[in-house]
Amino acid sequence: xxxxxxxxxxxxxxxxxxxxxxxxxxxxxxxxxxxxxxxxxxxxxxxxxxxxxxxxxxxxxxxxxxxxxxxxxxxxxxxxxxxxxxxxxxxxxxxxxxxxxxxxxxxxxxxxxxxxxxxxxxxxxxxxxxxxxxxxxxxxxxxxxxxxxxxxxxxxxxxxxxxxxxxxxxxxxxxxxxxxxxxxxxxxxxxxxxxxxxxxxxxxxxxxxxxxxxxxxxxxxxxxxxxxxxxxxxxxxxxxxxxxxxxxxxxxxxxxxxxxxxxxxxxxxxxxxxxxxxxxxxxxxxxxxxxxxxxxxxxxxxxxxxxxxxxxxxxxxxxxxxxxxxxxxxxxxxxxxxxxxxxxxxxxxxxxxxxxxxxxxxxxxxxxxxxxxxxxxxxxxxxxxxxxxxxxxxxxxxxxxxxxxxxxxxxxxxxxxxxxxxxxxxxxxxxxxxxxxxxxxxxxxxxxxxxxxxxxxxxxxxxxxxxxxxxxxxxxxxxxxxxxxxxxxxxxxxxxxxxxxxxxxxxxxxxxxxxxxxxxxxxxxxxxxxxxxxxxxxxxxxxxxxxxxxxxxxxxxxxxxxxxxxxxxxxxxxxxxxxxxxxxxxxxxxxxxxxxxxxxxxxxxxxxxxxxxxxxxxxxxxxxxxxxxxxxxxxxxxxxxxxxxxxxxxxxxxxxxxxxxxxxxxxxxxxxxxxxxxxxxxxxxxxxxxxxxxxxxxxxxxxxxxxxxxxxxxxxxxxxxxxxxxxxxxxxxxxxxxxxxxxxxxxxxxxxxxxxxxxxxxxxxxxxxxxxxxxxxxxxxxxxxxxxxxxxxxxxxxxx
Amino acid sequence: xxxxxxxxxxxxxxxxxxxxxxxxxxxxxxxxxxxxxxxxxxxxxxxxxxxxxxxxxxxxxxxxxxxxxxxxxxxxxxxxxxxxxxxxxxxxxxxxxxxxxxxxxxxxxxxxxxxxxxxxxxxxxxxxxxxxxxxxxxxxxxxxxxxxxxxxxxxxxxxxx
Numbered sequence: 001x002x003x004x005x006x007x008x009x010x011x012x013x014x015x016x017x018x019x020x021x022x023x024x025x026x027x028x029x030x031x032x033x034x035x036x037x038x039x040x041x042x043x044x045x046x047x048x049x050x051x052x053x054x055x056x057x058x059x060x061x062x063x064x065x066x067x068x069x070x071x072x073x074x075x076x077x078x079x080x081x082x083x084x085x086x087x088x089x090x091x092x093x094x095x096x097x098x099x100x101x102x103x104x105x106x107x108x109x110x111x112x113x114x115x116x117x118x119x120x121x122x123x124x125x126x127x128x129x130x131x132x133x134x135x136x137x138x139x140x141x142x143x144x145x146x147x148x149x150x151x152x153x154x155x156x157x158x159x160x161x162x163x164x165x166x167x168x169x170x171x172x173x174x175x176x177x178x179x180x181x182x183x184x185x186x187x188x189x190x191x192x193x194x195x196x197x198x199x200x201x202x203x204x205x206x207x208x209x210x211x212x213x214x215x216x217x218x219x220x221x222x223x224x225x226x227x228x229x230x231x232x233x234x235x236x237x238x239x240x241x242x243x244x245x246x247x248x249x250x251x252x253x254x255x256x257x258x259x260x261x262x263x264x265x266x267x268x269x270x271x272x273x274x275x276x277x278x279x280x281x282x283x284x285x286x287x288x289x290x291x292x293x294x295x296x297x298x299x300x301x302x303x304x305x306x307x308x309x310x311x312x313x314x315x316x317x318x319x320x321x322x323x324x325x326x327x328x329x330x331x332x333x334x335x336x337x338x339x340x341x342x343x344x345x346x347x348x349x350x351x352x353x354x355x356x357x358x359x360x361x362x363x364x365x366x367x368x369x370x371x372x373x374x375x376x377x378x379x380x381x382x383x384x385x386x387x388x389x390x391x392x393x394x395x396x397x398x399x400x401x402x403x404x405x406x407x408x409x410x411x412x413x414x415x416x417x418x419x420x421x422x423x424x425x426x427x428x429x430x431x432x433x434x435x436x437x438x439x440x441x442x443x444x445x446x447x448x449x450x451x452x453x454x455x456x457x458x459x460x461x462x463x464x465x466x467x468x469x470x471x472x473x474x475x476x477x478x479x480x481x482x483x484x485x486x487x488x489x490x491x492x493x494x495x496x497x498x499x500x501x502x503x504x505x506x507x508x509x510x511x512x513x514x515x516x517x518x519x520x521x522x523x524x525x526x527x528x529x530x531x532x533x534x535x536x537x538x539x540x541x542x543x544x545x546x547x548x549x550x551x552x553x554x555x556x557x558x559x560x561x562x563x564x565x566x567x568x569x570x571x572x573x574x575x576x577x578x579x580x581x582x583x584x585x586x587x588x589x590x591x592x593x594x595x596x597x598x599x600x601x602x603x604x605x606x607x608x609x610x611x612x613x614x615x616x617x618x619x620x621x622x623x624x625x626x627x628x629x630x631x632x633x634x635x636x637x638x639x640x641x642x643x644x645x646x647x648x649x650x651x652x653x654x655x656x657x658x659x660x661x662x663x664x665x666x667x668x669x670x671x672x673x674x675x676x677x678x679x680x681x682x683x684x685x686x687x688x689x690x691x692x693x694x695x696x697x698x699x700x701x702x703x704x705x706x707x708x709x710x711x712x713x714x715x716x717x718x719x720x721x722x723x724x725x726x727x728x729x730x731x732x733x734x735x736x737x738x739x740x741x742x743x744x745x746x747x748x749x750x751x752x753x754x755x756x757x758x759x760x761x762x763x764x765x766x767x768x769x770x771x772x773x774x775x776x777x778x779x780x781x782x783x784x785x786x787x788x789x790x791x792x793x794x795x796x797x798x799x800x
Numbered sequence: 801x802x803x804x805x806x807x808x809x810x811x812x813x814x815x816x817x818x819x820x821x822x823x824x825x826x827x828x829x830x831x832x833x834x835x836x837x838x839x840x841x842x843x844x845x846x847x848x849x850x851x852x853x854x855x856x857x858x859x860x861x862x863x864x865x866x867x868x869x870x871x872x873x874x875x876x877x878x879x880x881x882x883x884x885x886x887x888x889x890x891x892x893x894x895x896x897x898x899x900x901x902x903x904x905x906x907x908x909x910x911x912x913x914x915x916x917x918x919x920x921x922x923x924x925x926x927x928x929x930x931x932x933x934x935x936x937x938x939x940x941x942x943x944x945x946x947x948x949x950x951x952x953x954x955x956x957x958x959x960x961x
Contacts, residue, residue: 007898009895009896010895010898010900012903013894013895013900013903014887014891014895015903016895016900016902016903016906017882017887017891017894017895017900017903017906017910018838018878018879018881018882018887018891019837019838019839019840019877019878019879019906019907020838021903022837023840023904025837025841026831026837028835028837105821106832107802107821107823182938183936183938184902184904184938185840185842185848185850185902185904185905185936185937185938186840186842186902186904187841187842233902233903234902235840235902235903235904236901236902236904236938236939237902238938267844268842268843268844268845268847268848473902474901474902474903474904474939475901476901646897646898647898649898649944650898650901650939650940650944653940653941653943653944654901654938654939654940654941655941656941657940657941657942657943658938658941679843679845679847680842680843680847680848680936681845681847685936685938687932687933687934687936688928688929688930688932688933688935688937688942688945688946689929689930689933691929691941691942691943693943694941694943
């Protein structure tokens with residue numbers, strides 16, 4: 001192969017290095033106005049009155065927008081259409097949009113927003129999991145299952161009671177994963193242009209232009225064919241730009257009202273209020289193990305602090321139970337999850353979406369089990385690996401699994417056997433593994449259409465233009481499209497233009513989320529390029545008077561494989577094909593395989609294939625201050641095949657960095673109903689002086705379902721890092737920190753408790769009683785059944 | 801109507817005059833009034849380093865500077881780092897080594913690295929880490945950025961030798 005597997009530059013690398021890439025806030029249109037949003041100062045309140053008169057009288061104000069003008073709700077999931085563009089009657093978190101103004105410049109819009117007077121009647125805010133479980137007369141969302149319990153889910157796969165009965169060791173423990181946020185460097189921005197022909201164009205920093213397109217049409221009551229959404233290159237996303245947002249709809253409506261283009265660029269503080277970040281999750285993990293180190297079963301309970309709106313939360317809740325089964329074979333598995341509404345900015349999908357939290361609990365439990373059984377934690381994991389080409393207990397299809405090699409590689413590279421329980425007091429190593437989706441099996445809204453589409457256009461100059469609805473959020477998805485098409489057509493990336501993320505021009509791709517883009521757009525691109533090869537090969541074969549199967553494409557030419565001196569250049573091949581077949585253009589698309597799971601709720605978790613990671617973290621703990629210094633991380637990732645190893649390494653290193661941030665310092669905290677740290681100074685994230693050396697090993701076992709064998713790499717490598725840190729802290733100083741972030745205070749508290757002869761542990765001490773729904777019973781594949789539920793429990797609860 | 805004031809600035813070696821609100825920061829004047837959108841912003845309150853420019857060759861946060869005070873200074877933005885399409889060696893190594901993911905922090909980091917080179921053409925890893933201590937990057941984990949700076953330094957050293 002000439003391109004696949006090579007460490008090439010990204011197609012947009014130079015533009016980004018010279019500051020030429022056009023992010024949403026860089027767009028300037030003639031006569032453009034600037035918008036600002038007034039946000040709630042109250043966590044939970046009724047809106048008594050909004051007085052805009054002082055803003056209206058300000059010179060330069062061109063349009064003011066209030067919630068009642070856009071009464072239709074929206075939301076990313078069909079089951080959670082619960083957001084208004086601007087609050088009507090009630091605000092549910094401090095920072096919620098209440099009013100919007102467009103004015104001649106940003107300063108005037110800011111002044112106008114300051115002049116809007118809102119009268120609030122405060123309601124008691126719900127700011128914790130504990131409060132969210134209490135009965136209430138003023139539920140945050142009327143559609144919640146019960147009080148402020150948004151959603152419960154419950155599954156039983158096989159007999160976990162019997163599994164714990166026959167286990168020699170049952171570990172039952174509580175864990176907490178604090179909420180944190182994406183913190184992309186680029187603040188969200190959008191520009192709206194309303195055309196006189198009753199058409200709307202929105203440029204936005206979004207990871208999901210297709211879903212923004214649908215939300216705009218719904219709320220603005222316009223037919224979608226009059227709306228164009230263009231996703232600008234994102235200055236980082238990490239899941240934080242995956243929802244349709246209030247500001248995107250507000251700026252569009254303001255442009256329609258004012259008759260001029262309008263831009264909105266959020267402040268950093270506002271980005272914290274948009275949030276959709278990691279759910280804080282309280283967990284109970286109960287793992288059964290036999291004395292020879294075989295897992296007998298797992299029971300897992302989660303409670304998610306969801307914030308004030310649904311966002312992706314129903315999916316997040318399922319995800320806190322979906323992927324515990326994909327790394328280690330579990331003969332029986334039970335999962336119960338609940339998401340609560342609280343008066344905080346909504347939580348949603350952040351890198352790893354709902355799976356880093358349970359992974360923390362599971363991987364710490366395994367570390368504890370290994371110690372009690374006297375088995376090396378790496379060996380305990382190796383003993384329990386899920387086999388390739390198998391179904392998990394919850395009916396997920398595992399195709400390739402390179403986890404054995406991942407574990408073996410990091411054990412060797414890190415010198416694990418010489419370090420584990422052998423380093424001097426204060427220094428330690430910890431190991432953890434993980435698994436992640438390569439794209440969600442189902443689209444967000446039910447439909448039978450492909451999840452990704454690619455169109456190719458061929459110019460007589462030999463230029464190939466790729467059209468695809470995908471969005472480059474920095475991960476390099478535009479480049480991946482170019483590499484793949486170039487490889488199939490035997491041309492160079494300089495002969496390719498990539499046009500992405502424009503709902504008028506590009507076929508639908510669902511967006512940059514769930515690590516789906518390389519696999520799905522890649523397969524669609526291969527199909528489109530191979531269809532083009534059929535036409536090109538036939539035309540060139542006729543010209544060279546040879547059979548079609550002798551045509552080879554490479555280095556910008558199409559050759560006779562048996563006589564390479566006979567060839568035409570690629571432009572000539574296009575001309576020959578166009579003369580023979582008419583105007584050239586091909587399409588390709590991708591739909592994931594059908595899932596084996598046929599029970600209700602089984603739609604969250606299936607993926608075309610899964611990536612696997614294993615990591616060792618080595619660290620030092622200062623016993624006086626509790627401060628952790630990460631010395632080094634070794635990580636091996638089963639990527640199937642690296643389309644571009646340079647970009648793959650970048651994704652792994654970025655994931656390790658973000659995982660360390662979550663493990664050590666990042667947290668979304670609230671005080672008196674408001675965000676405690678809505679700034680980059682106060683919300684601590686790792687700097688260049690905090691990052692440790694990372695040794696990355698890419699394990700390449702091509703997966704037949706991936707493009708050229710590729711699986712995901714953008715999210716999975718984050719997952720093993722937080723538990724590896726916790727396990728390393730135990731190895732270093734002998735205390736268990738069963739929650740993240742692992743702050744110095746928590747380490748000192750656990751060390752103090754241990755020195756007083758108490759349990760050397762810091763973590764949650766109780767798990768509240770939750771009325772989960774009756775479980776869906778599904779027989780594990782090896783016990784028979786067909787992936788359907790054995791029961792369809794009617795969900796009933798008092799008051800519903 | 802708030803009044804605009806005439807500013808006389810020297811940017812990327814070019815003298816220019818521009819009318820802007822007195823309350824605007826250098827960041828806002830560069831982006832909004834001069835169309836130099838290569839300078840990015842991540843917080844606008846001096847916390848993330850994204851908007852870094854060079855002031856007489858020294859890194860400075862344009863979101864914290866008032867341009868009226870800078871009339872005697874030489875301001876360098878990312879648009880001034882490459883010369884008539886010829887990339888600075890740092891830009892080349894950033895592109896070649898995958899030090900650019902979303903590219904949003906890149907202009908600020910390139911300029912800070914440029915200033916580091918001016919004082920210290922062969923910086924150690926620790927010196928690079930310290931120089932970039934005020935520039936947040938959320939994509940790369942900084943490692944590819946360190947490597948790109950080191951490669952540029954090595955190539956410079958090799959050419960000089």
